[in-house]
Amino acid sequence: MTLRVTNSLTGEREDFDPDEEPVLLYYCGLTTSDPAHLGHARGWVHVDVMHRWLEELGYEVRHVENFTDVNEKIVARVGESGDSEADVARSYIGTIIDDMRSLNLKRAEVYPRVSEHIPEIIDLVERLVDRGYAYEANGSVYFDVTSFEDYGKLSNQDVEEMEAQGSPDEQSEKRNPADFALWKADGVEPEEIEDHQHGGAAPAADACKTAQTWDSPWGEGRPGWHIECSAMSMTHLDETIDIHVGGQDLVFPHHENEIAQSEAATGDTFARYWLHVRLLEAPDDEKMSSSLGNFESVAEAIEHYGPNVVRTFLLSTAYHSPATYNSETVGEAEQRWDALERGYERAREAVDSIDARTKVESESLRTAVEDTRSDFEDAMNDDFNTRGALTALRELTNAVNAHLDDVEEYDYRALREAIETFERLGGEVLGLAFGDSADDGDVELAEDLVELVLDVREQERAAGNYDRADDLRADLEALGVEVQDTDDGPEFRLG
């Protein structure tokens, strides 16, 4: 079975058939004007898993993800987290990269920045002017939408009916209301950023003085929003790439404009498959965060739930399907991850406890391992159905638990296969960190201390002092240590 993906360009599920290797993948990254929130993480994690699955299928992947570090919204933050547009952008890029690391994202090959690609952008704009697709007006350059026949093919928009893009000043300079800016004359005006400013920001007029401008054939100015992705995609990948991914909110105008300017410039297809990640939704009746609308920042979410629960939550719905963020949906993800991890740990402990030469064979466990692998593969090949992939792993934990509970003697080989399946599919492909908790010194010390408390508790239990024992258990739980009494004595997990 081959990989099939839903291509927004056609609206159809198509066989994925890259031109040649490596597979060229571009993800429209963030504007670095705010900390990343869970909605951004949804995009990241899904692209990450797409990347990982392509590699699992044997493809080599070249993955590029940009940072938009030149933007009015960044200028609006001057004074809050830096003294200039460039400062603010740099500081957010730093926190965003930290967030990506803590989410266990695989690194892209390149994280290009707009500010470092001005020459390429200017070249591209010149090319469009030369070819008659763009025109200059008062030091700005606009793309002439009517000159590109396919304009609107991604978003199914009708140029005639479209609302005008851009500021009133821009409107008067444009030939058609739907034309969009490739290059904008001069710097940033105070009124362009006032709406975006928070407390702590510098006065708009001062902030605007820090906005970067560059010399161009049309005079001092700044690149328009859309041109950057075309320029960076072509620079770091190729004029035609395989997969372009972004949030669904970018379909129009951003991606539509990218296609127009790129294909007008090269005369060739810009991206063969367009995949759009549906936006995470939050119910308005449930405030999850004070700072960022209804979403927690990535850092807060990781602090609360840990990276594995966050990933499990985001992968619990396919990238394409609606997903809601609230306490129930996250709670379900939490349980799902806990169950997977417990199943994995039980399998490991069982394997360690038995002789590798054991001849016991469990037909049901072996079948379950095989089913998990093929169900997982089918799900991922079906337009990256990560929900289905998670379900397949869950069925494996069910089979492991049943085997361990029902049988006197364990099937060593099947358990090893189960462990390998968790690690490869859950770990390598879904990016969940199985059995990762005990690899630093602090954790070891914590574990030793918990053992000590549990020894005391066992003594209290032996003496019949159950109230004391329960208090200790409750105290540990308050610290995030989950205690379970078993036939072999107490066991615990650090939360």
Place this chain on the structure above:
RNA sequence: GCCAGGGUGGCAGAGUCUGGCCGAACGCGUCCGCCUGCAGAGCGGAUCAUCGCCGGUUCAAAUCCGGCCCCUGGCUCCA
């Protein structure tokens, strides 16, 4: 208004492209039993779905066709 995507059990959410294995998956919840000092975890079992509405095609429809209703997102900076 226009564009896109949805409406499946108490919740959440696969399945719809490629009609029959769907008498509808996994999970959560609820109930019973095992285990247990208790709890949790786990195991065994049970409970819970006229698949938005109406009509059509078919031997057969959650799945295909037509009409209607409702929801979400986008159309302005946004992953």
